[in-house]
Amino acid sequence: MGKLGLPDIRIEFQTAGIAAIEKSEKGTVALMIREAESSQKSFVLTNVTQIPKDFTEENKAYIQRAFIGYVNPPRCVLVYVLGSDTEIDEALTYFATQKFDYICLPPTGTSEEATKVKTWIANERTNNNAIYKAVLPNLVADSEAIINLAADGIKEGEKAYTTAEYCSRIAGLIAGTPMKISCSYAPLSELTDITRLSKTDGDAAVAAGKFIFVHDGSKVKVARGVNSLTTTVEGKGDIYKKIKIVEAIDMINQDIRITCEDSYIGKYSNSYDNKCLLITAIKGYFEELELNGILARGKSKVYIDLEQQEIYLQKQGIDTSKMSEQEIKEANTGSFVFLAATISILDAIEDIQIRIAI
Structure with missing residues (x-):
């Protein structure tokens, strides 16, 4: 029996990352x-x-x-x-x-x-x-x-x-x-x-x-x-x-949306573990872009959006005041997945200032 790895969602995002680099050329x-x-x-x-x-x-x-x-x-x-x-x-x-x-x-x-x-x-x-x-x-x-x-x-x-x-x-x-x-x-x-x-x-x-x-x-x-x-x-x-910058924003938005539509939506139960799977997959996509100089290395983060998740739970009549942060993260959110991310898109060298002392 071969070595098992993460489900295909991660592979699909890695493929999207590689394709993004090729597309950028x-x-x-x-x-x-x-x-x-x-x-x-x-x-x-x-x-x-x-x-x-x-x-x-x-x-x-x-x-x-x-x-x-x-x-x-x-x-x-x-x-x-x-x-x-x-x-x-x-x-x-x-x-x-x-x-x-x-x-x-x-x-x-x-x-x-x-x-x-x-x-x-x-x-x-x-x-x-x-x-x-x-x-x-x-x-x-x-x-x-x-x-x-x-x-x-x-x-x-x-x-x-x-x-x-x-x-x-x-x-x-x-x-x-x-x-x-x-x-x-x-x-x-x-x-x-x-x-x-x-x-x-x-x-x-x-x-x-x-x-x-x-x-x-x-x-x-x-x-x-x-x-x-x-x-x-x-x-x-x-x-x-x-x-x-707009080119990179457009590419990233499209790659994440299409990959989620093709490889994630409707194909997994909305458990906390599967949310973490999606987070790991998107992070892997960002790391592909970091390695290829489109995003700044070590700056990409993907995580459950606690603020939006808590708002959703409260709208369902759930009292979140006594829930821990982890309990909010693991709470049932129906069909909704609330994620947030931060990235740093690298600009090109365009403005150079040099001070030369003589």
């Missing part, structure tokens, strides 16, 4: 394009050679820019083809059934369509537990899920790009940024120039939630990996302005 981009005629509506592309040859040169180039990526190219690019006058709702209905990280409008998208995507993203994240995000041109969205690309004067030699035309490039760049680092100062080596901002204007743009480019005298690069969030509230502070 590559992401998925969703693009909308417009073609006058196309017999096929949706495409799943894993490299540039798969781009249909009958697309317009502009659309082929738009997709190709997404595949440039950063450290890695995106894992795949989902493309939905709209007709010349088709509403983007058709594409959004399709993408609601897909898994992806960042979505972009067609390069000819309007400000009204950008606002529609913003609203759709907010609804999907709030009501459907989606982790969708978007790269949109010049949209003041004040949202951690919207990247407000606000670069101007984008040039590749004699070729000039609109901000909208370059959204696919930035979606691919962010999707191809490993979770351990940020896209701040990521070089855009194909570009030869941009509208150059003073340091004061650049600082103001970043503070306003704008994703901009800078020219350091020899090359064009991303200024800072920020999203459009500017209004902070309790529970959503300044760290939510960082693309890297």
Whole structure:
């Protein structure tokens, strides 16, 4: 008889942790394009050679820019083809059934369509537990899920790009940024120039939630990996302005939710021992992320949420005033499991101060 270990829930969480690391190396981009005629509506592309040859040169180039990526190219690019006058709702209905990280409008998208995507993203994240995000041109969205690309004067030699035309490039760049680092100062080596901002204007743009480019005298690069969030509230502070941090939060939330749904809910009795099993499994998942430099080592904790558990018991008419902490932990909570956790997501090195004494 083989050596017994913990039930599969722990294995599933360890697998989720390993998959999270792999996922962090590559992401998925969703693009909308417009073609006058196309017999096929949706495409799943894993490299540039798969781009249909009958697309317009502009659309082929738009997709190709997404595949440039950063450290890695995106894992795949989902493309939905709209007709010349088709509403983007058709594409959004399709993408609601897909898994992806960042979505972009067609390069000819309007400000009204950008606002529609913003609203759709907010609804999907709030009501459907989606982790969708978007790269949109010049949209003041004040949202951690919207990247407000606000670069101007984008040039590749004699070729000039609109901000909208370059959204696919930035979606691919962010999707191809490993979770351990940020896209701040990521070089855009194909570009030869941009509208150059003073340091004061650049600082103001970043503070306003704008994703901009800078020219350091020899090359064009991303200024800072920020999203459009500017209004902070309790529970959503300044760290939510960082693309890297939001990526990690989204990944962790999704991995825990899906693994619980697939491997825990309905499959175990709600005993104290099985609650501890779930705690141990989630802790193991966090430890995978610690080992791979996404979370700070030794900072992750998972435990029964005593405050919420006691509130639940009191609502059931149970007098908890004479119960010990352990008795509250072990109390029957029906079908509810009340857990709490603390983690520390590692940021990237972006601000360096050096004091040199001479």
